[in-house]
Amino acid sequence: MQSITVKAPGRINLIGEHTDYNNGFVLPAAIQKAATVTIEKRVDRIVTLIALDLNESISILLEEIKPSEIHWANYIIGVIAQFQKKHNFPIGFSITLKSDIPIGAGLSSSAAIECAVAYALNELFAFGIDKMELALMAQKAEQEYAGVKCGIMDQFASLFGKKDHVVLLDCKTMEYQYFPLLLKDYTIVLFDTQIKHALASSEYNTRRLECEAGVAMIQTKYANVVSLRAANLEMLNECVSADLYPIIYNRCKYVIQEIERTLAATQNLVANELVAFGEKMFATHEGLSKLYEVSCPELDVLVDIVKNKEGVIGARMMGGGFGGCTINIVKATEVNRVIANTSEAYKQQTGKDLVNYIVSIEDGAYIIN
Numbered sequence: 306m307q308s309i310t311v312k313a314p315g316r317i318n319l320i321g322e323h324t325d326y327n328n329g330f331v332l333p334a335a336i337q338k339a340a341t342v343t344i345e346k347r348v349d350r351i352v353t354l355i356a357l358d359l360n361e362s363i364s365i366l367l368e369e370i371k372p373s374e375i376h377w378a379n380y381i382i383g384v385i386a387q388f389q390k391k392h393n394f395p396i397g398f399s400i401t402l403k404s405d406i407p408i409g410a411g412l413s414s415s416a417a418i419e420c421a422v423a424y425a426l427n428e429l430f431a432f433g434i435d436k437m438e439l440a441l442m443a444q445k446a447e448q449e450y451a452g453v454k455c456g457i458m459d460q461f462a463s464l465f466g467k468k469d470h471v472v473l474l475d476c477k478t479m480e481y482q483y484f485p486l487l488l489k490d491y492t493i494v495l496f497d498t499q500i501k502h503a504l505a506s507s508e509y510n511t512r513r514l515e516c517e518a519g520v521a522m523i524q525t526k527y528a529n530v531v532s533l534r535a536a537n538l539e540m541l542n543e544c545v546s547a548d549l550y551p552i553i554y555n556r557c558k559y560v561i562q563e564i565e566r567t568l569a570a571t572q573n574l575v576a577n578e579l580v581a582f583g584e585k586m587f588a589t590h591e592g593l594s595k596l597y598e599v600s601c602p603e604l605d606v607l608v609d610i611v612k613n614k615e616g617v618i619g620a621r622m623m624g625g626g627f628g629g630c631t632i633n634i635v636k637a638t639e640v641n642r643v644i645a646n647t648s649e650a651y652k653q654q655t656g657k658d659l660v661n662y663i664v665s666i667e668d669g670a671y672i673i674n
């Protein structure tokens with residue numbers, strides 16, 4: 306095999322936000338929007354990266370793989386570097402990339418690139434690395450080459466997604482379980498604020514540190530609490546003073562509640578209690594906005610617009626935050642009306658145009674040819 310083409314999707318997350326790096330649960334699914342890479346073996350030791358959408362390309366020697374000044378290239382170089390920690394590439398290769406995942410919309414466009422490249426390199430060079438390891442390598446690429454200390458959710462979803470299913474991942478044990486997404490008369494609609502917050506990655510890393518600070522405080526009494534997954538609100542109240550450390554307290558409170566909420570919401574889904582599921586999405590948004598403080602005015606406006614409105618049973622900001630999309634569960638017969646009304650209200654309140662995507666849930670990464 307001299308060349309391979311792999312498609313790896315973006316993701317949505319129904320519930321379980323900012324829980325993955327706290328050893329909690331997430332409930333993502335892969336979507337129809339995807340990154341596609343073609344990798345072709347070369348006869349020399351050069352690695353060429355071509356971004357078709359940007360009409361840009363760069364070349365590097367295999368021996369000189371290191372972080373680049375070119376932002377998009379780092380997602381790919383980061384993955385190549387992970388392979389080089391374990392294997393030698395016998396020859397160079399050319400990687401051609403295109404993607405229809407909107408960038409900065411919170412749909413994991415970068416994870417999709419990383420996973421497509423990881424999956425394709427593994428197949429093309431027959432390294433025999435299993436899919437979970439590929440997800441971890443793709444995560445490392447993001448951490449080391451994009452500087453975001455991300456959790457595993459996005460890369461996991463891009464590789465392990467399953468058509469018409471959500472997947473509950475236990476980020477502590479990495480055990481996972483698929484559930485058919487029985488939305489019956491409902492549709493998932495994303496509203497894209499098109500806000501890309503410049504501080505998103507630094508704030509993300511700060512949240513991680515704040516959670517770790519909370520864990521350290523809880524550990525002074527409960528030594529075996531190694532992450533917020535093992536903590537509960539009683540421990541938090543006992544060990545972290547809300548008066549002295551309000552920020553740390555609020556961050557931990559949100560995460561502890563969200564981990565519990567995700568499990569309860571999954572049960573709602575299984576029992577077909579969609580209204581109860583949707584209520585939990587609203588509660589998640591409240592926590593992300595007020596306690597975790599990763600929302601932004603536009604996301605809050607979007608959730609407010611649909612709250613208590615006919616046709617929408619659940620809505621919240623999705624992903625890392627500070628911009629990107631809200632995820633909404635909308636009655637199928639009301640989709641057009643909800644989109645029209647929300648777009649109009651959003652324009653009125655923010656002066657901005659609203660972009661929407663109707664989601665279909667698809668398989669994770671696969672070989673096209």
Ligand code: GLA
Binds near residue numbers: 458459
């Ligand atoms: C980003 C990260 C994920 C996860 C979410 C928030 O998408 O890449 O690992 O932490 O934010 O849930």
